[in-house]
Amino acid sequence: MAKFEKLIKASLLACTMLSVLVTGLIVLSVFSETLRFFSHIPLSDFFFGTEWSPQMAMRDDQAGSSGTFGAVPIFMGTFLVTLIAMAVATPLGLYAAIFLSVYASPRFKAWAKPILEILAGVPSVVYGYFAVITLAPILRAGGEMVGLSIASESALTAGTVMGIMITPYVMSLSEDVISSVPKSLSFGSLAIGATQSETIKKVILPAALPGIVSALLLGVSRGVGETMVVVMAAGLAANLTLNPLESVTTATVQIVTLLVGDHEFDSDKTLAAFALGFSLFFMTLLLNIAALIIVKRYREQYD
Amino acid sequence: MVKNMNAEKKKTENVAECGLENIRMKTQNLSVFYNNDQALHDINLDIACNKVTALIGPSGCGKSTFMRCLNRMNDYVEGCRVTGKVRLDGFNIYKDNVDTILLRQKVGMVFQKPNPFPKSIYENVAYGPKIHHLIENKDELDALVEKTLKRVGLWDEVADRLSAPGTSLSGGQQQRLCIARAIATKPEVVLMDEPCSALDPIATARIEELIAELEQKFTIVIITHSMQQAERVSDHTAFFHMGHIIEAGDTQKIFNDPEHQKTKDYIGGKFG
Ligand SMILES: Nc1ncnc2c1ncn2[C@@H]1O[C@H](COP(=O)(O)OP(=O)(O)OP(=O)(O)O)[C@@H](O)[C@H]1O
Numbered sequence: 001m002a003k004f005e006k007l008i009k010a011s012l013l014a015c016t017m018l019s020v021l022v023t024g025l026i027v028l029s030v031f032s033e034t035l036r037f038f039s040h041i042p043l044s045d046f047f048f049g050t051e052w053s054p055q056m057a058m059r060d061d062q063a064g065s066s067g068t069f070g071a072v073p074i075f076m077g078t079f080l081v082t083l084i085a086m087a088v089a090t091p092l093g094l095y096a097a098i099f100l101s102v103y104a105s106p107r108f109k110a111w112a113k114p115i116l117e118i119l120a121g122v123p124s125v126v127y128g129y130f131a132v133i134t135l136a137p138i139l140r141a142g143g144e145m146v147g148l149s150i151a152s153e154s155a156l157t158a159g160t161v162m163g164i165m166i167t168p169y170v171m172s173l174s175e176d177v178i179s180s181v182p183k184s185l186s187f188g189s190l191a192i193g194a195t196q197s198e199t200i201k202k203v204i205l206p207a208a209l210p211g212i213v214s215a216l217l218l219g220v221s222r223g224v225g226e227t228m229v230v231v232m233a234a235g236l237a238a239n240l241t242l243n244p245l246e247s248v249t250t251a252t253v254q255i256v257t258l259l260v261g262d263h264e265f266d267s268d269k270t271l272a273a274f275a276l277g278f279s280l281f282f283m284t285l286l287l288n289i290a291a292l293i294i295v296k297r298y299r300e301q302y303d
Numbered sequence: 304m305v306k307n308m309n310a311e312k313k314k315t316e317n318v319a320e321c322g323l324e325n326i327r328m329k330t331q332n333l334s335v336f337y338n339n340d341q342a343l344h345d346i347n348l349d350i351a352c353n354k355v356t357a358l359i360g361p362s363g364c365g366k367s368t369f370m371r372c373l374n375r376m377n378d379y380v381e382g383c384r385v386t387g388k389v390r391l392d393g394f395n396i397y398k399d400n401v402d403t404i405l406l407r408q409k410v411g412m413v414f415q416k417p418n419p420f421p422k423s424i425y426e427n428v429a430y431g432p433k434i435h436h437l438i439e440n441k442d443e444l445d446a447l448v449e450k451t452l453k454r455v456g457l458w459d460e461v462a463d464r465l466s467a468p469g470t471s472l473s474g475g476q477q478q479r480l481c482i483a484r485a486i487a488t489k490p491e492v493v494l495m496d497e498p499c500s501a502l503d504p505i506a507t508a509r510i511e512e513l514i515a516e517l518e519q520k521f522t523i524v525i526i527t528h529s530m531q532q533a534e535r536v537s538d539h540t541a542f543f544h545m546g547h548i549i550e551a552g553d554t555q556k557i558f559n560d561p562e563h564q565k566t567k568d569y570i571g572g573k574f575g
């Protein structure tokens with residue numbers, strides 16, 4: 001019996017180690033390709049350069065003179081699209097979560113939550129269609145009515161659809177978090193005469209905040225890493241703009257375009273994809289750390 | 304002059320006079336249904352003003368259900384339906400247009416398990432006064448928090464760490480904090496559903512002392528499974544059994560000379 005227990009434990013440990021190992025190897029390989037990229041292209045060109053055109057030489061005497069790799073417009077585009085997505089997903093997801101966990105009857109919740117969760121299973125390429133075929137024309141028509149010209153591939157379209165796509169995640173995760181706040185806390189508040197909405201604002205949401213922040217963060221990292229919707233709806237041109245009505249591109253879109261096609265996998269162009277990928281990974285990591293710090297600060301102040 | 308100040312003080316303390324026949328609350332033909340199951344049958348009970356009323360009876364007999372009718376917390380229970388009347392100072396709180404917010408300010412509640420908010424000790428006590436706008440400025444609030452914490456005997460223990468989380472206190476302290484939270488809104492009635500069942504004997508003794516003190520200013524209804532506790536703290540006792548009140552009246556009478564065999568058996572520990 002003891003032997004069997006040991007065997008189980010060993011195999012569980014092996015599975016854990018394997019997934020840790022695979023993750024480690026992926027990071028390592030991306031990192032080493034990134035180092036190769038930066039041995040050709042100076043760091044400052046990549047992180048501060050404002051022109052992205054991987055096919056073209058910047059100067060004739062340039063090392064690895066195959067193009068310009070200023071990634072600022074790409075990061076900017078990623079930022080803009082994600083920001084718009086979160087501007088859509090945060091209120092929608094959070095309000096839906098509050099409604100489902102506090103106000104909805106158990107019967108309503110029993111069928112509404114699964115349906116909303118099915119939305120999370122819709123392949124992102126379908127959201128992509130929706131963006132291109134439905135939302136983009138609507139936004140353009142709407143824009144024209146108020147005298148705005150909206151590019152057919154705009155940050156607004158991509159961000160909105162990405163936000164709709166992320167909403168079920170934010171909703172489902174926040175709903176779990178809000179529902180796990182002990183009922184006794186709400187009753188404590190209601191029983192001394194707080195209204196339902198005061199109870200939500202002053203007791204439930206603060207208690208659930210760390211979990212909600214992590215739900216939103218998960219939404220952000222999904223948004224940053226999302227590819228299909230932006231490939232279809234955001235565009236390829238690396239415009240340096242914060243105007244949501246214009247076309248922008250994102251890191252994931254560029255990685256796809258850099259790696260699709262027939263070229264060797266060791267040109268600066270393909271290596272640039274690894275540099276972008278590593279930057280994405282690094283940004284998400286920083287984001288998570290920042291959020292942890294915020295949550296900690298807030299908790300201290302709140303407690 | 305002194306007299307005047309006293310009158311002033313009395314007004315701000317908001318002690319509601321005990322009205323008709325010293326009865327604070329009164330239920331008339333109160334029945335409660337959960338979906339189609341009847342949990343309480345035609346309950347008629349008077350709750351004396353500024354006295355302690357104990358509700359006793361075996362598990363599932365409807366004590367908590369009854370208590371939740373007194374401040375309409377049953378409104379939040381899915382499938383719960385209430386018929387009959389519950390009067391507070393003569394006024395039926397089950398009328399349609401009753402402001403339940405105001406009702407619950409007047410009829411506060413303390414739960415079985417201490418449930419302080421994950422906020423500071425100060426904020427826990429300040430919560431009710433703030434939402435009911437009972438205070439005008441920070442100084443008043445500070446004074447009210449201090450007074451309330453003193454009243455529950457917690458001040459000396461927490462005065463130097465008011466900003467520490469309420470959840471960092473011991474169980475007994477947490478329960479006193481919850482009582483402080485409930486009385487900070489200056490209620491007339493405080494409902495306590497097994498307030499000591501999660502506490503050790505020493506913490507229990509402190510709560511019982513506290514109840515004796517609070518009795519001067521508040522009408523208290525307490526549910527307990529401890530016969531000794533009911534006998535120690537209460538003036539009146541109501542014995543519930545399967546959704547009916549078998550016997551209610553003076554605590555001494557119920558414990559020393561009960562009229563019904565069932566009461567005698569329950570108090571004597573024959574069932575429960
Ligand atoms: N939310 C509810 N839904 C359905 N039935 C309920 C609900 N709450 C209580 N009941 C039923 O009502 C009856 C009375 O329950 P109640 O909780 O009032 O008993 P109690 O006297 O407080 O018991 P205990 O001493 O165990 O706390 C029980 O039969 C119980 O099953």
Ligand SMILES: [Mg+2]
Nearest residue numbers: 366367368496
């Ligand atoms: Mg009970």
